[in-house]
Each structure stands twice: as structure tokens, then as C-alpha cells.
Amino acid sequence: MKKIFLLLFLLLPILGCENGNNLTFEPIELHGKNCAECPKINIDIPRALDELAVSTSINRALEEEIISLLSFDEEKSINTMQEAMASFTKSYNDLRLKFPDETVGWEAEILGKVIYEDNTLLTIELNSYTFTGGAHGYSSSTLLNFDKVKGSELENWELFEDYEGFQKFAETQFRIQEDVPQDENINATGFMFEKDTFHLAENIGYTKNGVQLIYNQYEVASYADGPIVLNLPYSEINQYLKRKVEL
Structure with a gap:
């Protein structure tokens, strides 16, 4: 019986760590x-x-x-x-x-x-x-x-150590994903960014695979275009984040 209790005692830390914090x-x-x-x-x-x-x-x-x-x-x-x-x-x-x-x-x-x-x-x-x-x-x-x-x-800005650097990187990736030429106006293909200037989405969050930006309908495009989702992997953006994610 003592051996059973000892075994359970030794297992408790392991079982308790399954969900971490x-x-x-x-x-x-x-x-x-x-x-x-x-x-x-x-x-x-x-x-x-x-x-x-x-x-x-x-x-x-x-x-x-x-x-x-x-x-x-x-x-x-x-x-x-x-x-x-x-x-x-x-x-x-x-x-x-x-x-x-x-x-x-x-x-x-x-x-x-x-x-x-x-x-x-x-x-x-x-x-x-x-x-x-x-x-x-x-x-x-x-x-x-x-x-x-x-x-x-x-707040969104609190996620970043280098907000401006992240915004520049996100714009480059947004243009690639949405086929907007890098050297043209961000609204050249029909987007509706205010003052013809790229900005980060109102909704930004961490996911298992990277940081996600969600532009909801009407935020930068028409209703018919639907939401625009930009996923940026941690391997490419950790340098900009205040809270780094282990790869």
C-alpha cells in the first residue's frame, strides 16, 4: 500500500503539468x-x-x-x-x-x-x-x-516590441497575398484603406501557427469581398513581438 501511495505522489507533478498553466x-x-x-x-x-x-x-x-x-x-x-x-x-x-x-x-x-x-x-x-x-x-x-x-x-499595440516594423512586414505580406503590386497605391486594385495608407486590422491575435489579422467586411473592402484574413508565422515575425513564441 505504501508503494502505491508513493507512486501516486510521484505521478502528481506529471499529471498536474499536462495542462501547464x-x-x-x-x-x-x-x-x-x-x-x-x-x-x-x-x-x-x-x-x-x-x-x-x-x-x-x-x-x-x-x-x-x-x-x-x-x-x-x-x-x-x-x-x-x-x-x-x-x-x-x-x-x-x-x-x-x-x-x-x-x-x-x-x-x-x-x-x-x-x-x-x-x-x-x-x-x-x-x-x-x-x-x-x-x-x-x-x-x-x-x-x-x-x-x-x-x-x-x-490593446493591439501592446502585442509588439516593434510595431512599425511589424506593420511594414504585414503590408508586404498583404500585398503578396492580395496581388497588390509593391510599388503601387495600396488601393490600386480596389481596396478601401483610408487616406490610401495601409494599416493593421482592428482584430489581431495569437494562434497556434502565428499571428492572425482579420479585416472584417467593410473594414478595407466591400461586403461582397468578405473578410480578409492574413496569417503570419512566428518564424517570420517573432522579432517584432513583445511575447516571443518558441518554435
């Missing part, structure tokens, strides 16, 4: 009312469970993003996802009462997942689709980065 998450699913005259609302996101500052930052950031996506009442203070869902539903019902013969069903689908985590940094991708009438709905992806040590959400 990864945070613990549970899935949270929220759904709107299931009725013929109700908008379709489905939310599936991770909730951080560890009693750490970064967990609070993650959960708050995700809630704020969802509130922003679903809230239509600018005069009312909305503080929770449930209140945001109620706001989305109320806005739909108000419109349906005004235009009963013209209003089509509204939809909101939001899916979040952890796409990268190491000892100091974590990235969550939040994909959403909303339809509130019109010719088509709108899809978008949001990348949220968190400093696990400081317990805070990171």
Missing part, C-alpha cells in the same frame, strides 16, 4: 425564447472559472462584446448578456408592431472559443452573425488578447 473554462450557452414570433438568439462562449484577475477580465470583456452586439436601446443602461438579449428581442418586437407585414425574423448567433494560450498570454476568438432585416446579415470576428500575468486585456 492553462486556465479552466466551462461552456456557457444562452438561448432566446423558442417561439414563432421571437428572434433567434444563440450564444455559446467560454467562461473562465479560476479565481484570478485575468478570469475576471476575460468574462467581463466577453460580456461587453455581446452587449455591444445585441443592444439597440441607447437610452437604457444594459449591464448583462441577459439584458442585452431582452433588448434585442424588444427592438425586434417594436419593429414588428410598427411594420407587421414587412418585418422578417431577426437572428443573432455568437460563438466564442480559446484559440491560443501559453504561460503569459491567451487569445479568444468571438465569431458572430446578426440579421436585423435588409438584404443580408452581417458576420464578424473579434480577437481578444489577455495578459495572464497582469490580469488585463491587451
Whole structure:
């Protein structure tokens, strides 16, 4: 019996290292009312469970993003996802009462997942689709980065040791990927960068294979062009990053 306990004691450090310093998450699913005259609302996101500052930052950031996506009442203070869902539903019902013969069903689908985590940094991708009438709905992806040590959400510029160097490298790779000649205006082939000047995407995040830039629809191109995703491998960009990734 003593040998068994000794063996278990020796195995504990090994078993405990399988997940390293990864945070613990549970899935949270929220759904709107299931009725013929109700908008379709489905939310599936991770909730951080560890009693750490970064967990609070993650959960708050995700809630704020969802509130922003679903809230239509600018005069009312909305503080929770449930209140945001109620706001989305109320806005739909108000419109349906005004235009009963013209209003089509509204939809909101939001899916979040952890796409990268190491000892100091974590990235969550939040994909959403909303339809509130019109010719088509709108899809978008949001990348949220968190400093696990400081317990805070990171701004894009905080990811880089050499922001300007990274931007120049990203522009070169963007031009190659999108067939924009290196010596011509960045908008020469139809892009819509402001002031004819390349800029990094609003959404930048770490992935398993490299840093990803997501230009959502309308950000630098038309809706018909869809989102533009640029993936840059760590082997080529580590020199620009504040947090290097081991290759």
C-alpha cells in the first residue's frame, strides 16, 4: 500500500503539468425564447472559472462584446448578456408592431472559443452573425488578447516590441497575398484603406501557427469581398513581438 501511495505522489507533478498553466473554462450557452414570433438568439462562449484577475477580465470583456452586439436601446443602461438579449428581442418586437407585414425574423448567433494560450498570454476568438432585416446579415470576428500575468486585456499595440516594423512586414505580406503590386497605391486594385495608407486590422491575435489579422467586411473592402484574413508565422515575425513564441 505504501508503494502505491508513493507512486501516486510521484505521478502528481506529471499529471498536474499536462495542462501547464492553462486556465479552466466551462461552456456557457444562452438561448432566446423558442417561439414563432421571437428572434433567434444563440450564444455559446467560454467562461473562465479560476479565481484570478485575468478570469475576471476575460468574462467581463466577453460580456461587453455581446452587449455591444445585441443592444439597440441607447437610452437604457444594459449591464448583462441577459439584458442585452431582452433588448434585442424588444427592438425586434417594436419593429414588428410598427411594420407587421414587412418585418422578417431577426437572428443573432455568437460563438466564442480559446484559440491560443501559453504561460503569459491567451487569445479568444468571438465569431458572430446578426440579421436585423435588409438584404443580408452581417458576420464578424473579434480577437481578444489577455495578459495572464497582469490580469488585463491587451490593446493591439501592446502585442509588439516593434510595431512599425511589424506593420511594414504585414503590408508586404498583404500585398503578396492580395496581388497588390509593391510599388503601387495600396488601393490600386480596389481596396478601401483610408487616406490610401495601409494599416493593421482592428482584430489581431495569437494562434497556434502565428499571428492572425482579420479585416472584417467593410473594414478595407466591400461586403461582397468578405473578410480578409492574413496569417503570419512566428518564424517570420517573432522579432517584432513583445511575447516571443518558441518554435
